[in-house]
Amino acid sequence: MGRRGKPLRVLMIAGGTALGAIVVAALWIWSTPGERGPSGGFEPFCWPAGLATVPSEPRGRVNWMGHWLGEDKRESLVREVAAEFGFLHQGIEVNLKFPQEIMGSRGHLETARFVAAMIRSGRVEWDVLWLEPRTYEYVAEELSDPDWGAKHLVDFREIPGFAETQKPFIIADPAYRNQTGGILTGPYIEGYYYALWYNQDVARRLGLTIKPAGMTFEDLLGYVRAVAEYNRNHKEGVAAFYESSDWVTMEILFQRLVKSLLSFEEGKREESSPEKLAALRRTLAAFEALGRYDPLIASHGENQWFATRGLVLNDAALFYVNGTWMYSHWRGMNPEKMKKMAPVELPAFGETDHYLGGYLPTWAVMKATANREHAIDLVMFWSRPAIAEKWVRYTKNPTGLRGHLASPAWSSDVFERFVEDVGRRYVSRVDYSSTAGYLLGRENWGLQREIEAELILILTGETSAEEAYDRIMALCR
Structure with a gap:
C-alpha cells in the first residue's frame, strides 16, 4: 500500500478499536452486573425492535417509582432495565427511586396513601408508579372511588402494540382489568x-x-x-x-x-x-x-x-x-x-x-404528567420477550409477557418443582x-x-x- 496505505491502516485500526469499545460497553450494560450466560460469557446483546441506532431525543426525564429493592435478582432486573433504557435513550434522565427511599417504608397501604395524596394535591411527582391490584384497591378506598384509575392512569389497551406483548388470556379475560378498575395499567410482568x-x-x-x-x-x-x-x-x-x-x-x-x-x-x-x-x-x-x-x-x-x-x-x-x-x-x-x-x-x-x-401489573403511568410519553416508553420497554426470558430465569416464576416459549429443565430443588408442577397441573386456570x-x-x-x-x-x-x-x-x- 506504500506511503498512502500506512495512515489509512492506522485510521482503520483506530476506528475499529473505538467501535469495539462501544460494542463492549453496550454488552456490559445489557448484561447483569456479575451475571453471565450459560457458557460463562456475556449475555447476547440485541437491539430492541425498532431501535437500530441510539436515538437522539430532546432532553427529558422520567421519575420512576421502582419495586423489588432487596429482593435478589428482581432488584438486579430493575437496575438493568434502568441502565439499558438510559443507554438507548440518551436524552432522557431516568430518576429511579424505590418506595423505601421515597416514603421511608415499603408497603401497599403506605404506597396507596402516598399516591392518593399526590392525586389530591394535583402535583404529579412520580410519572411511573409501583401499582399492583392490592395497591389499586387501597387507593380506591382512600379516594372513595373504585374507578379512579380511568381518571388518572394511562390505559395501556389504548397504546399501539401493547396487546401483542401480553399473553392472550391477559387481554381476553376481563378478570385482569377488573382488578384495576376496568383498565390495563401496564404489562403483567409478574406471574405467581x-x-x-x-x-x-x-x-x-x-x-x-x-x-x-x-x-x-x-x-x-x-x-x-x-x-x-x-x-x-x-x-x-x-x-x-x-x-x-x-x-x-x-x-x-x-x-x-x-x-x-x-x-x-x-x-x-x-x-x-x-x-x-x-x-x-x-x-x-x-x-x-x-x-x-x-x-x-x-x-x-x-x-x-x-x-x-x-x-x-x-x-x-x-x-x-x-x-x-x-x-x-x-x-x-x-x-x-x-x-x-x-x-x-x-x-x-x-x-x-x-x-x-x-399475574400482576407492576407499574402504571400517570395521565397528568409532562413526562407522559417518556414514561409510556419506559413501561413499554419492559414489555419485551427479552424481559420475559430474564424474568423466568432470574425469579423462577411465570410471567404474563409473551416471549417465554418453554420452561427450563427445572427440578433441582423443591421450589422449582413446585412452580413447574402447579404450572403443568393448572395451566392458566x-x-x-x-x-x-x-x-x-x-x-x-x-x-x-x-x-x-x-x-x-x-x-x-x-x-x-x-x-x-x-x-x-x-x-x-
Missing part, C-alpha cells in the same frame, strides 16, 4: 402462585411429613393439632402460622378454601350467590376449628410484614401462606436459611381443577381476587379488610364463625 410454605427443620422437629399436593383441610387441621400438642409438651414452643398486622395473609388460605367449593368461572365472577354464602359459612367454620389450637404467632398483632417476614426462617413458625415471590425475598435476606423453606399446594375441601395465583367482590358481589368490593379482621378474631378465639358471618352480612349492601 400462592403456596403453603413450611419450614422443613421445624417439620422434622415436630415429626411431620407435609403433603406436597392434594392436601385437604383435614390434613392441615391435623398438622395444626400436632403443633399444639408439641407446644404442650415442650418449653420452647413454635407457632403453626406466621402472620402480620398490615398484611393478613391467612386471607389467602380463606380464599383458597372458599373457591375450592366453587367452579373456576363462578369463583372469579363478581356476583354473590347462595352457593358462595354457603362456602363462606363453611370456611369460617373451618377457621373456627383452627382457632381452637391457638395457631397464630404470638406477635401477629404487632408484626409489620416487611420487617418480620423473615421470622419463619428463624424457626418461629411451621407455616406461612404467601406467594412464590417469597423465594426472592428470602434469598435476598439469607440464601442459606431460605433453603429450609419448601412450598406445597394450599389445602382445599376437595379436588379442584383450578388454583390460587395469577389460576385466579386471585384482591377485593371481596368475588364473594359478596361488586357492590361490596370494599369489605376485604373487614373479612380479614373477622378471620383474625376467629383464629384467636375472640368470636365464633356464626357471629363473624352475621357481622359480615350486616355490612353488605
